[in-house]
Amino acid sequence: MSTTSPAAIEITGLRKAYARQLVLDGLDLTVPLGTVTALLGANGAGKTTTVSILSTLVPADAGSATVLGHDVRSQPDAVRRLIGLTGQLSAVDPLLTAQENLRLMADLRLLPRSRRRHRVDELLETFGLAAARRTPTQALSGGMRRKLDLAMTLVGDPRVVFLDEPTTGLDPRARRDLWQQVRELVSDGTTVLLTTQYLEEADQLADTVAVLHGGRLVAHDTPAGLKTAHDAGSLDDVFLALTDPEAPSTDQHEEIA
């Protein structure tokens, strides 16, 4: 992976435990500017926790994380001004129309009046929601709602976008649509960190794939690099090799390092 470009996200020694459950056990990860990084890992590997810490939702127990140079702990509002988050659960208000949902975000992002309408129209157009702009969103399909969710994330032109399982539950066509939107996002220079259960998604979208296991980073490479390194035909095989629950994660960590 590239180390010459400046980092959009810098994570060092991140630790987090919920109750007695250790979720992150010293995670180190660097995401370069303008790239797509996919976080892969079994359920409970700490993907969502990582995103939650980076998007200032939960504090880490130890270690540090910065987004575009701002510490998520000490400068949360600076981070919040620069990021967009599409969480696992829908953040769309089902009683409002697509247009009203976007307008709500434009108002909260304090867009100037002149730019507000333009930005809302632009996003409705880009995401193929123009025809549904006056439809209460509870009447939209799951795929349309998810697209609106992503569009709402982008209203304030965030420089770093977190997508937590963006396509879970979508049909293949809707999934491909959303991938296309993400690709266009990156072509604008936006940095994307996404978590996914779909290895094909990581293969299709990500410049680099970071595999989490036992709360640590066990591999971070391009999809092709991972397949070569593990002599595997698909990311499925890489995933299975790296996240074997029988194997102690520390050994794997050393093996990779």
Add this chain to the structure above:
Amino acid sequence: MTAAALTHTAGPTGPTVALRHLLTMARRSLLRMVRYPSLTVLLVVTPIILLLLFVYVFGGAIGAGVAPGVVPGAAGRAAYLDYITPAVLVMTAASIAQSTAISVAMDMTGGVVTRLRAMPVASVAVLGGHVVGALVQTLLASGAVLGVAALLGFRPAADLVGWVALLGFFTLLAVMLTWISVAMGAAAGSVETASNTPMVLLLLPFLSSGFVPVETMPAAVRVFAEHQPFTPVIETIRGLLVGQPAPTSTTIAAVAWCVGLSVLGWWWARRSYRRQRA
């Protein structure tokens, strides 16, 4: 990152922004009301049914017990209408508070609050938006309830100053009930819980001077009734409506309860918002 990318994100900060955010979130609450009118209708109709039920079913018998020299029957119903209208107004505010708790819990357990917490938006704006929406709903609904009470024969004797004081006090009461219910909704962790916990706000008025005089209750219940917030609150409203203000100590107690519980609700709501579980 270019300078241009930052220009519109580096706007004003502080109270101005919080106020703009509050107004935005309040507008959202009002839009939701407009989009879901059947809920508002339900919230207006329920207390009206309660009023009709209490006056026309129970009133003829109970009315004779709430005022001296009243005989059962029509006179009893008229006396009971006068007696319970303040309590029904309070129940109106409390049932709107309950529905507010449910709205807040839906925001908290869905993705809405997760998104908002990752944005530079103050908790007071997000939660306060629900409070403003509930206030508007409460004032509209209680106006309708008062109108129906007037149709049934309730004749308030308040003068202009009394009405202004009543509006002010009732708004304060609604603010208190709403902040408590917003906190209950934010702390609930599930929509089901959020629909149950505010039941206490609907039950407590029955254990106050709202429906029968506390003097008629057994000693233990009476002690509770005399010292819980709804009794001074209802006595204050009753006094303002009939144009014979409640004793100053009662009014002070009512205002103190409202202010104190508002602050408690606000603090609890903010704390729960920051510790969102979902």
